Amino acid sequence: MSEECPKCQGSMTDGVIIDTSYTDRRVSTWLEGAPVKSIWVGLKLNGNKPIETHTFRCNRCGFLESYAPL
Numbered sequence: 001m002s003e004e005c006p007k008c009q010g011s012m013t014d015g016v017i018i019d020t021s022y023t024d025r026r027v028s029t030w031l032e033g034a035p036v037k038s039i040w041v042g043l044k045l046n047g048n049k050p051i052e053t054h055t056f057r058c059n060r061c062g063f064l065e066s067y068a069p070l
């Protein structure tokens with residue numbers, strides 16, 4: 001999948017944003033609604049399902065554009 005940067009029209013490369021914790025690395029996810037903090041799990045999900053994202057990065061200016069497909 002090839003994209004053109006909406007800022008500078010450079011070419012963009014598909015990838016992911018990594019969330020890093022003490023124990024592992026995971027793909028960043030998108031969650032509907034405002035974040036609600038929890039002292040136990042970091043953020044509450046409130047019944048919503050997190051969606052894994054993928055992100056294009058412009059090879060010229062570094063602009064990031066993320067998608068959370070169904």
Ligand SMILES: [Zn+2]
Nearest residue numbers: 005008058061
């Ligand atoms: Zn660009």
